[in-house]
Every structure is written in C-alpha cells, then in structure tokens.
Amino acid sequence: MRRLRRWYAWWLRHAARLRDVMYVGFSLMTIVLQAASGSGGWSVKDWYVLGAGVVASLALLWRRRFPVTVTAVTIVAMLTASIFVPMGLALLTLSIRRRDLALAILGLAAYAAYVLNSWGGRGQIWVSVFTGPFLVGTWIAIGAYVGARRDLMASLRDRAERAEAERELRSEQARLGERSRIAQEMHDVLAHKVSLIALHAGGLEVNPTVGPDKVEGSARLIRETARQAMEDLREVLGVLRTDVSVDGADLAPVPRASDLERLIAASRDAGVTVGYEFALPDDVPVSVGRTVYRVIQESLTNVHKHARGAATDVRVSGARGDGVTVRVTNVRPVAAGSLLPGAGAGLVGLRERVQLVGGRITTGPTTDGGWQVEAWLPWDTHRQDTEPSLINPAPLHNPASPRDAASPHNPAPPRDTTSNRDVVVGHDSALKGDSVDRTEGER
Secondary structure, eight states, X not given: OHHHHHHHHHHHHHHHHHHHHHHHHHHHHHHXXXXXXXXXXXXXXXXXXXXXXXXXXXXXXXXXTSHHHHHHHHHHHHHHHOOOHHXXXXXXXXXXXXXXXXXXHHHHHHHHHHHHTTTTSTTHHHHHHHHHHHHHHHHHHHHHHHHHHHHHHHHHHHHHHHHHHHHHHHHHHHHHHHHHHHHHHHHHHXXXXXXXXXXXXXXXXXXXXXXXXXHHHHHHHHHHHHHHHHHHHHHHHHHHTSOOOTTOOOOSOOOOHHHHHHHHXXXXXXXXXXXXXXXXXXXXXXXXXHHHHHHHHHHHHHHHHHOTTOOEEEEEEEETTTEEEEEEEEOOOXXXXXXXXXXXXXXXXXXXXXXXXTOEEEEEEOTTSOEEEEEEEOOOXXXXXXXXXXXXXXXXEOTTOSSOTTSOOOOSOOOOSSOSSOEEOOOTTTTTTOSOOOOTTTO
C-alpha cells in the first residue's frame, strides 16, 4: 500500500508530462502503421507521410503552451498527408482550454481539411462530408466536457477555499470580540476596587505614624475591598464562561440600588467626599440601569486615579420619554499627580457601552479646573426587561454634595448640534497651570 501511494504521488507530480509522452507515442504509432500499410515497399509518399506525421506528433509536446499554433500545424498535416490522429489530439487540447471563436474557426478548418483530403476519390468525398462532423465534433465535444468539468472543479475548490477563509476570519473576529468583552468586564470590575486598595495603602504609606486604630481600620478596608474584588471577579468569570443571551444582551451582573450605595460608600471610605442625588422611577430597563452603574463606577475610578482628594458630585435623573441623564463632576484636585497609571481603556469602553444603548457621552474639564462626565441614555421602551429598585423611585438628595443642591439639572439629553457622536470637550486652555494631567487617554 505504501509503495502504491508513492507511485500515485509520483504520477501526480509528472502527470502532465507523462500525458504528453503518451499522446506523442500514440500519434507516432498510428503514423508508422499508416505509412507501412502501403504495398510494394516504402514509396516517396509513405516517407512523406512519415515525415509529416513525426513533425505533427512532436508538435503535440507544445499543445498546452501554444494550442492554436499546434492545432493549425496538425490541420496542415491533415490536409497534405492525410494524418488525422495528431489533429484530433490537438483539437481535444484546444477545446479543453478555449471555447471561443478560435475553436470554431479551427474546427471548421479541420472539417474542411478532412473533406478536401478525400477530393478526387470515387464517392469518398460525400462520405467525408457526412462523417467529418461526427469525427471532428467528437474530439471537440470530449475536450469541451473535460474543460467544463475542470472549470467546475476549480470553481468548487475556490469556493471551498473562500468559505474556509471566511470561516477562519469569523472565528478570529469572534475570538477578538470575546477578548475585548472579557477585557472590558475585567476592567469594569477590578479597576474601581484596585484604585480603592491603592488609595488606602497610599494613605498608610504617607502617614506611617498614625495610631494602631487607624492602621487597623485601613487594613480592614483593604481586606474587605480585596475580598469584594475577588467575589466580583469570580462572578464575572462565571458569567463569561456562558454564551451571550438569545437577544445579544450583555450577561454581566446587573447592579442594584444597594450596589450604587456601596459604590459611593467605598469612595467615601477612601477619603473622597461624594455627594449624590438620584431621581429615577423604579422601572428602569436593565441595559440602561447597568450603563448608569458603569458610568458612575468609571467616573469615580478616574477620580481615585487622577484627582485625589477632589470633592465629587453624582447626579442621576430621568423619566420615561425623557431619557436618563448621569452627571459626575469633581472639583479641581488638591494633590498633583496620578496615584495609578491610566490604561486608556476606561472612557473608550464607557463610550462603547453608552453607544450600545443609543446614548451620548460628553467628557471634559470644567471652568474651575475640575472634570465632568455627562451621559444621556434613551429610555428603551422596546425592551421588556426592567430592573426594579435600581435606584430609589423617590428623589434622594445627599447634602454631602460639593455643589449647590439647588443647581439646575435638566433631565433632557445633552445638546449636540454638530453630530450624534461622542463629544470630547477640548481642555488644553482649561488645564493650563493645572498640576494634574488628566487627559482622556489616561482615563
């Protein structure tokens, strides 16, 4: 069996050249038999037939490279020396490779040569007139069938290769999308907790002489925050092991009102003064509620990273038909520098989340050197999955806000007169003299 496979592989490598040798050998054999069939020894005509036949047969070696020229040579040989086999083999190759006007002209020329070769014979010309189309047409029909089948196989092979390439491309795109989704979820879950841990640890580092009670409290907060981060990470990894839902919704854990309260409480424990005001009904859609949570979480994370000690104000309001507005504003930080380096994925992922629900987001500096993140989310009335008790239905105001509680808050979407894309407020001039470099890439 192994030897047979080797022979088959060798045949595939040399099949074309072997067919050439077989065609030439078969043609020469018929020429020799035709020349030797005469009686009374070899005449001048027999030698002429043999010479013309050898030339026409050897021309078949170039039948694939020059099919039209080789066919014309064999037709001349047929007309002058009654040599049919080389002409038939040349027509076979020509019809395999070309099915155009050249094939039609040479086919008619071959038929004419076959008929004219019988000129002068008693009654033979009429036989040639009726048998010529059958003989010439048979060679052309066989070649056309072989060529059509070869083209079909090549087309099927090309389609299979394209389908395989498209399948690999879709698979690669799915892998990249899954990696991006995992990276975004990991960032959303861990970035906030890690920034809190860094804040508490940094406080112990810059104040090594604090009393044991303060050290114990900070260590307890670090331990609890690390435990919460591990629980959130375990929950996200468990969700990511499953497929997306049928309607394509995000399967990340749905935040509740208690999660928002814990989120703000954790920032306060880290030393950030956070005031908040929530005014939303209790039937917020799940996708909108989750996005509200992520906007607040990412904004507070950026405050921990880039604006240490800056008082922060969180305001959320909205109603059915008006949409939901989230505004997180912090004042100019009192300390310079960033406690943690920015990965550049926070606001990018936040924009993607907001755009996913059809909303808009605006980020940029305030006139007093602070920073503001404002997002508007549409109230998705087409979705039936509502999230009760995401935020308390009654307006809730916390006096810890660094802003004036009576400041106007418009629940309508932020105006964008230029486009419906995200607006990033230019902040080069607003940050002149500011010691904190809080560019959007850092966040």
